[in-house]
Amino acid sequence: MYNPKMSVLCLSRCFRLLVALLVATSLMSGVTVSYAAYSAPKVPNINIMPIDRAKFLVGQKFDFAIEAKTDAPARAIEVLVNGKExxxxxxxxxxxxxxxMSTYRINEVAFPQTGKVTVTVTVKTEKGTEKRTVNYEVPADKIKKPAKNVILFVGDGMSLQARQMARILSKGITEGKYNDLLEMEKMxxxxxxxxxxxxxxxxxxxxSASAYAxxxxxxxxxxxxYADSTKDPFDDPKVENIIELVKRTRGMSTGIVSTANITDATPAAMLAHTRKRSEQNFIAQEMLNPLHRPDVILGGGSRHFLPKSxxxxxxxxxxxIIEEFKEQGYPIATNKTQLKQAGTPDKLLGLFQLDNMDVYIDREVTKNPxxxxxxxxxxxxxxxTKTAINVLSKNQKGFFLMVEGASIDKQLHxxxxxxxxxxxxxxxKAVGIAKEFAKKNGDTLIIVVADHAHGASITGTYHEKDGKTGREAVRIYANAGWPTFADADxxxxxxxxxxxxxxxVQFANxxxxxxxxxxxxxxxxxxxxADGKAIANPKRAPQGGDLKVGNIPASDPSxxxxxxxxxxxxxxxxxDYFKGIMDNTEVFHGIVxxxxxxxxKEKK
Known part of the structure; x- marks a missing residue:
């Protein structure tokens, strides 16, 4: 009698036997069998910039560029956009x-309509033809009631674990329940x-900040x-950033605030265009460019604004550069006292350190001279943050402000x-100030995000009350108990x-x-x-620390x-745009x- 269940079971067993025989045969013959294996994509001979699957705000300006690396010089490069030349x-x-290395380039272009875009590039040489296609998206998603202002907080390097450390120290934990959440977590x-x-x-x-911008x-x-193949750090194809967009289309005010050198990567990415973040002198003078000149600039890094002498x-x-900002009508603040005295002018430049500003503990706790x-x-x-909001909110057309907690990253390094x-x-605490402003006005989107993570993790607690030191003083599981941080005021x-x-707290890398x-x-x-190799700093040794062998190349000391x-x-x-797992480029699209x-559109 026919039994469907027995037939299915027999087929399943036969299939498994067939797979086993194929694997055994392939092993004997030196052939490797792979199931659903991932292989890294081959670098194309035709490099199209912007890259495949790029996403654009409608009307966002960009430089369209192609590099074709071929064995023989190209005779022709044919480029079709949605079927048109x-x-x-x-x-x-x-x-x-x-x-x-043949090139094709059209600067300052934009997609005037929403929808899908297909770009097909055909390169003809004496040896034949090469072809590549990329696809773009220009979304039509709209919001019913737009925000007037956006404040983007970037905790540089602020991974989930960094937030958790801050929650433990700032809010405390009792019998396994946190006494409160951070302001950034109550959103x-x-x-x-x-x-x-x-x-x-x-x-x-x-x-990573550029993706947000x-x-x-x-x-x-x-x-x-988009980085091209030339050595020049200033000729790469540009993409219009958020500060340029809000100034050009809406006449909004803009600001950058950071505890780092203000020409460092994250604040600079909001406005600059360069292949090398190290070009900080260039970035400082680019801040004067009216296309992307912020109305408020507050942070460290005066060394890139001061004359060589x-x-x-x-x-x-x-x-x-400071004097040039003065000529543009910017009051200048060089310390906290002057910042308070500045009040709420229409624009403001504050530079409070030659390089990165000192961290909170050194500024406000130990105050070590x-x-x-x-x-x-x-x-x-x-x-x-409070000063920047007060200045920028005077503009009835709204504002965009980026605030960076920069030394979260620098201290984890x-x-x-x-x-x-x-x-x-x-x-x-700065996020809390922004939330208070938003609560009063109801027209401000606040985003808090990190640009990348660090491999720092909480293992348990550490104490030497019983005489144990080093790794034996790390308390795990039930022995961990609770840290004893106190906040009297x-x-x-x-x-x-x-x-x-x-x-x-222990580190993975x-x-x-x-x-x-x-x-x-x-x-x-x-x-x-030492001699071109990173070695453990002996200044940490007298404190009783255990030597840990590195797990990254010895060329990096951090x-x-x-x-x-x-x-x-x-x-x-x-x-509401922000939910689930998202690519970092989506932060920009959530903002716009x-x-x-x-x-x-152009501002009126």
Whole structure:
């Protein structure tokens, strides 16, 4: 009698037997069998910029460029955009050069309509024809009631674990339940953001911030551009960024605030276009360019604005960028006192350190003159955020403000989790100030996100109360108990960064270093260079730390970024866009959607 269940079972067994025989045969013959294997994509001979699957705001300007690397010089490059010749489609003539690396380029173009776009490139040489197709998207998604303002907070390197450390220290935990959440955690929408760049699994701050500013991928060290093959760091194909867009289309005010050098990667990516983030003198002078000149600039880094003859300057010329800003009507603040005295002018430049501003612990807790030097009156991130909002909100057309908690990243590179955590708390306090403003007005979207992660994780607690030191003083599971951070004045910052029971924070990607959970009174690098190789810094050794062998190349003396996804929280008009797992370029598209921007329009 026919039995369907027995027949299916027999077929299943036969299939498994067949697969086993195929695998055995292939192993004997030296053939490797792979099932659903992933292989890295081959680098195409035809490089089309913007890249495949790029997404554009309608009317957003960009440079369209093609590089064709062929064995024989190209004779012709034919480019079709949705079936039309590119020159006809864009209404501009291309600049074409033929060689073994042939190029085709049309600058300052845009897609005038929403929808799908297909670009087909055909390169003809003596040896034959090569062809490549890429696809773009110009979404038509609109918001019913747009936001008037957007405040983007970027906690540089602020992974999920960095938020958690800040929550533990700032809010406390009782019997396993947190006493409260951070301001950035009490927001309506949550998403996970992927962070990889165009050229690498693990990103740096320049191209990750550039993704937020342009909606396009870039490469390590680049911002506002697609990296081409030339050596010139200023000729790469550009993509219009958020500051340029809101100024051009809406006449909005704009601002950048950072605890880092203000020409550093994250603030610079909001406005600059260069293949090399290290071109900070160029970035400083580009801030004067009316196309993307912010109305408020607050942070560190005066060394890139001061003439070469001034002590501490890093410029190679005698340009005084500060004086040039004065000529444009910008009041200047160089310390916290002057920032308070500035009031609410229409625009403002504040530079409070030669380089990066000192971190919160050194500025506000230890106040060690050996660390601060002559910069003893630096504002907090809260001070700068409040001032920026007060100045920018005077514009009835709205504003875009980027605020960076920069040294979360810089202190995690130094494997100094205490300083990183206090700076995370400082940024959270700044988020609270923004939320208060938004609550009163109801027309502001606030986004809090990191640009990338770090491989730091909480293992348990650490204490030496029973005489144990080093790794034996790391308490795990039931032995961990709770850290003993205290906050007597209730300001959210622990009174002492080095209590008798602290967190045990350990790193996944690091150089040789001496692991020590104790707070360092003076910032100390985990490793130093000796004969071209990173070795553990002996200045950390006397504190009783165990030597840990590095797991990254010995050419790098600091901890490095990780490829982990990072959390994003948002609140306000347009926050509904942020949910699930999203590419980092989607942050830009959430911003322009919330503002209801249309790149085809020009301000009136």
């Amino acid at each position: 590119a020159e006809t489609f864009f209404g501009k003539q291309a600049v074409v050069k033929f060689d073994n 309506s929408n949550l998403a996970l953001i992927t962070t990889s760049g165009n050229d690498s699994l693990v990103t740096d701050s320049a191209n 342009t909606g396009h991928k870039s490469t390590v060290n680049a911002m506002g551009v 001034v002590p501490g300057s890093k410029r190679s010329d005698e340009r005084n 050996a660390v601060l030097g002559k910069f003893t009156d630096q504002p907090t991130l809260m001070d700068m 130094a494997m100094d989790w205490q300083r990183a955590t206090y700076d995370t708390i400082e940024m959270d 209730g300001d959210g910052f622990p009174d002492d960064p080095n209590p008798d029971v602290t967190l045990a 690091h150089p040789d270093y001496y692991e020590n959970e104790k707070f360092q009174d003076v910032p100390t690098s985990p490793a130093i260079m 901890e490095v970024h990780s490829a982990d996804d990072v959390p994003l929280t948002a609140e306000g008009p347009g926050a 959607r919330a503002l209801g921007l249309d790149g085809r």
